[in-house]
Amino acid sequence: MLIESLSIKSVSKFSMVGALAIALVLSSPNLAKAESREQAVDRLTDFLFYRVNPQLNNRKLQAGDREYSNQWRRLREAIDPRVKSVQEVCFRPAPGDTGWEFTTINGETYEQTYDLLADTIFYSRHPQRTGQPIPKSDRIGISEWSAIRREMYISNCGL
Known part of the structure; x- marks a missing residue:
């Protein structure tokens, strides 16, 4: 049970970091083509x-x-x-x-x-x-x- 909750938390953190990184790339005019x-x-x-x-x-x-x-x-x-x-x-x-x-x-x-x-x-x-x-x-x-x-x-x- 403890192992399952840790893996869900780490997946959630990874998803949030990934979504934030994508949002920053899309909103940055210098990184756009x-x-x-x-x-x-x-x-x-x-x-x-x-x-x-x-x-x-x-x-x-x-x-x-x-x-x-x-x-x-x-x-x-x-x-x-x-x-x-x-x-x-x-x-x-x-x-x-x-x-x-x-x-x-x-x-x-x-x-x-x-x-x-x-x-x-x-x-x-x-x-x-x-x-x-x-x-x-x-x-x-x-x-x-x-x-x-x-x-x-x-x-x-x-x-």
């Missing part, structure tokens, strides 16, 4: 792509989705140079902060950056209009571009 830059670019592209294409309900693109695939690819090309390390972008990163953030390039403001991303989506949907401004008389085009632009926002540096 770090996101690569390419994964960060894909994640940000997916985020904006599905915001401006809610009809897709976050479904994976299929081989027949050529227009959507083209739109995603062009958006990714526009986002790619704007993804930099946290250490490079954030004003006062905490010691040990790692990862990737979305930022502006070449002296652009965030407003200009989001306008460019909206242009990227709009003109990938309407390639015949590339390089042409949307005429003020084109209410449908202006409405579509404005709807795309409203969805263009990525928080930066934990903001």
